[in-house]
Amino acid sequence: MASEEEQNPLVPEIPELVVGLLAFGIVFWLFYAKLVPSINKVLDERREAIEGGIEKADEAQAEAQRVLEEYRAQLADARHEAARLRQEAQEQGAALIAEMRAEGQRQKEAIIEAGHTQLEADRKQAAQALRQDVGRLATDLAGRIVGESLEDHARQSRIIDRFLGELEERAEEGVRR
């Protein structure tokens, strides 16, 4: 305040004191009532948001880890399966080869057997035919030589059989000897 006498700078002027306190009071009231609560709320929200974000990131990492594990497990499974399949296929192939070999063997033997049987049958047939032809020819021949018709068929065949039997016996003796 303007006063004519000397001022003591350490004595506060009452109006200035009042105005200063009033000014500070307004500032304080505004901060107390409105600004500090509102900014604190936002700061808390932000802290929560950041912490939530960290949580989310953690979650995502865990998820990724889990998926990776799963993937690895699946991969291992697949490898295992593939190995198993390969082995199976190998076994199957070997079995197949063995089976086919056996089958071939069997068929071969069957063919050989059939051949043998046929051969035997043929031989028997041939022997039969030969015997009849030889018998007839010999009879004819003998008839002609003897001049006598050996028409009696039964006697004829008995003689032939006896003759042939003798022949065979002789042949067998010859073999034994």
Place this chain on the structure above:
Amino acid sequence: MSADQMLAFETDCHIFDGCGFPSPGLSSFLFKPMFEVGGFEFNKPMLLALLSTLVVCGFFWAAFAKPKVVPGKLQMVGEAGYDFVRRGIVYETIGKKEGEKYVPFIVSMFFFIWIMNIWSVVPLAQFPVPSLIAFPAGLAGVVWLTWMSINFKRHGFVGGIKNLCYMPGLPKAIYPLLIPIEFLSNVLVRPFTHAVRLFANMFAGHLLLLIFTIASWYLLNGIGIAYAGVSFVMVVVMTMFELFIQALQAYVFVLLACTYIEGALHADH
């Protein structure tokens, strides 16, 4: 000299003109009333104090009124200041749990004082409001009332008195001497030095600035012009220094306020 005298710049007095150096003094801290309402004289420091209110409230209203989780530029600046005071002063001295209650008080006080100090270097204003004892005395009084009420509320009347003047762990013979000294220093000297520290800093700073500005004007004559340049450089340097001191003193004022509150909250210091 009275406040009705003109400012130094308005004189036409230069060196070698035969008039003495119009050194700044108490008259530099006296102002003509701008207007008068029923004996209540309204002057420039009052206007600046109210403008400080306007500036602090306006800035923080713009920054904090509709705060967003993702801050804009203004909110970011406001938050930096707010966080500095809250974390750097209140939490450090009082502690997080008990200090939270005093955050609005300390934050508003810090920025109010700081802006009042800054008027010292703002063109046209160019007057630090706390260089009038009334303003820091009012604030120091508020702080004093705050910590005294905390003290008596927390410890009761006897405990409060004991907290004010008793220090444990000293030889018994010294107590008769110590107790009155402690009581006086805590109850009377504390608010006085608290107010005077801010007042005297701003007062001295303003005087320094005035001396160099007035000198650079006063020296503008003849050979004196060379020295006026030096003086003007000093004005710039001192302005920088004052900017630092202003922030520091606002910091110190609220730091001491926090220390007093903390001392009142916890006995045996």
Place this chain on the structure above:
Amino acid sequence: MSALQTLAADGIHGSVASIGYGLAAVGPGIGVGIIFGNGTQALARQPEAAGLIRQNQILGFALCEALALIGIVMPFVFGK
């Protein structure tokens, strides 16, 4: 003695106030020096406690400096 009285009577109290301020600044000057010296040492020893040290340093500086500032003001209070 009479010379000093003459000086005082002649009203050069401003200069006496300056001397008084110079005397008043000695103690705080030493104090501030000690505070910042020890503060720097503490900072060098324990850089991790920088915040706490700096805060206490400034607190001590402010408490100490107050005396010098009161020395500035006193001539204006009792000067004329």
